[in-house]
Amino acid sequence: MDELFLKSVPILEKIEQAGFEAYFVGGSVRDYILGRAINDVDIATSATPLEIKEVFPNTADIGIDHGTVLAITPSGTYEITTFRTEGGYSDFRRPDSVQFVRSLTEDLQRRDFTMNAIAMDKGGNIIDPFNGRRDLSEQRIITVGNPHERFHEDALRMMRALRFVSQLGFELDHDTFHSLQVNAPIIGKIAVERILVEFEKLMAGTYKKRAIALLLESGLYQYLPKLSDKKDHLKNVLNLPLHHLKAAELWSVIMVKTKDDEMEAALRAWKLPLKTIRNIQRIVQLIKQEPSFEKSSFEVFQAGHDLTVQAAKVKASLTGGNVIEAEESGQQQYEALTIKTMSELDVTGTDLVNWRQEKPGPWVKAYLEMIVKAVLDGELRNDKEEIMRWLVKCNLS
Numbered sequence: 001m002d003e004l005f006l007k008s009v010p011i012l013e014k015i016e017q018a019g020f021e022a023y024f025v026g027g028s029v030r031d032y033i034l035g036r037a038i039n040d041v042d043i044a045t046s047a048t049p050l051e052i053k054e055v056f057p058n059t060a061d062i063g064i065d066h067g068t069v070l071a072i073t074p075s076g077t078y079e080i081t082t083f084r085t086e087g088g089y090s091d092f093r094r095p096d097s098v099q100f101v102r103s104l105t106e107d108l109q110r111r112d113f114t115m116n117a118i119a120m121d122k123g124g125n126i127i128d129p130f131n132g133r134r135d136l137s138e139q140r141i142i143t144v145g146n147p148h149e150r151f152h153e154d155a156l157r158m159m160r161a162l163r164f165v166s167q168l169g170f171e172l173d174h175d176t177f178h179s180l181q182v183n184a185p186i187i188g189k190i191a192v193e194r195i196l197v198e199f200e201k202l203m204a205g206t207y208k209k210r211a212i213a214l215l216l217e218s219g220l221y222q223y224l225p226k227l228s229d230k231k232d233h234l235k236n237v238l239n240l241p242l243h244h245l246k247a248a249e250l251w252s253v254i255m256v257k258t259k260d261d262e263m264e265a266a267l268r269a270w271k272l273p274l275k276t277i278r279n280i281q282r283i284v285q286l287i288k289q290e291p292s293f294e295k296s297s298f299e300v301f302q303a304g305h306d307l308t309v310q311a312a313k314v315k316a317s318l319t320g321g322n323v324i325e326a327e328e329s330g331q332q333q334y335e336a337l338t339i340k341t342m343s344e345l346d347v348t349g350t351d352l353v354n355w356r357q358e359k360p361g362p363w364v365k366a367y368l369e370m371i372v373k374a375v376l377d378g379e380l381r382n383d384k385e386e387i388m389r390w391l392v393k394c395n396l397s
């Protein structure tokens with residue numbers, strides 16, 4: 001067993017000692033069978049949330065209505081979820097009610113895909129009533145039960161199917177894909193925040209091109225915020241090197257053809273954090289603003305490390321270049337700067353005010369920029385005395 005599971009076995013034992021069943025479930029079991037790295041383990045149990053709170057002295061009610069309690073233990077924190085089935089789904093999203101049950105199989109049955117409906121006990125024995133292991137070995141994503149019903153219960157599962165394609169490179173089962181095509185419009189019922197979580201995982205996946213192709217092929221893209229008119233652009237994006245792009249960089253590639261005000265509206269419609277929106281806008285601005293590939297030292301200085309590297313990568317991707325090389329060259333360009341921040345300059349605004357005996361004003365910033373440019377271009381050494389002499393020479397003193 002993986003170390004993370006071994007470390008967590010005492011948690012299962014503790015629940016069992018109290019007279020309940022407990023298993024590892026969900027993504028960690030799937031990834032363990034696939035030999036992929038595991039980040040956290042999810043635990044499912046026959047104990048109710050209140051019973052779990054009696055077993056562990058220190059807990060937090062993170063999703064107690066849905067049966068999840070966070071147990072805070074010396075060996076770490078664990079999400080422990082009571083076996084449950086889900087009541088009616090009147091609105092294509094999340095159940096109207098959840099019902100706690102005592103049967104593991106019933107709990108596994110409500111899960112989205114067979115590969116996510118596998119449990120493992122403390123001894124490493126696998127419980128797999130829906131043949132998830134077979135589908136894992138055949139690299140197939142298939143819903144537990146009828147896909148049409150499962151997507152109607154919770155339309156987010158369609159988005160999840162494609163993000164798993166992106167992460168794992170698996171094929172979608174034929175019926176599951178067909179059902180996704182037919183039911184694509186109901187993704188519109190899902191809160192954008194939930195879609196965004198899956199979309200960003202999709203964007204980060206190794207097989208993102210395959211997933212984007214399926215977004216197009218299934219028609220699902222039409223019902224995602226502000227993507228309905230981007231079919232041709234998204235098709236072009238599939239021909240670009242995307243592999244090494246991070247989420248904000250891929251957003252930039254997707255948005256680069258969008259007018260500035262529409263881009264802001266689109267990114268807001270996706271409910272991206274404002275900080276991320278500003279970052280994407282700056283990347284796109286940088287790319288649009290300089291026609292040649294090379295940025296001047298001053299532009300690099302102004303953009304700073306992260307933006308310089310991000311813009312270089314996005315530019316390389318858009319021009320079909322080598323993204324990794326662009327990343328390195330962006331980094332080198334930044335490293336090569338003689339000074340990296342205004343505060344490294346050997347003179348300050350106050351120095352300028354004192355030398356010129358003039359009231360502070362916008363001229364201070366203009367002067368400082370001039371000096372920085374000269375220092376970055378190698379025209380002037382970053383040395384107080386020399387800077388002063390330079391100002392005299394330029395008739396600026």
Ligand code: ATP
Pocket residue numbers: 025026027028042110111112113116117154156157160
């Ligand atoms: P990751 O490794 O990205 O966390 P995951 O499979 O663990 O992938 P989660 O979103 O953490 O995905 O969900 C944990 C488990 O809960 C899933 O493996 C699945 O069994 C179940 N699950 C999550 N979301 C849904 C859903 N919308 N419908 C049905 N089951 C779900």
Ligand code: MG
Pocket residue numbers: 026027028
């Ligand atoms: Mg998970």
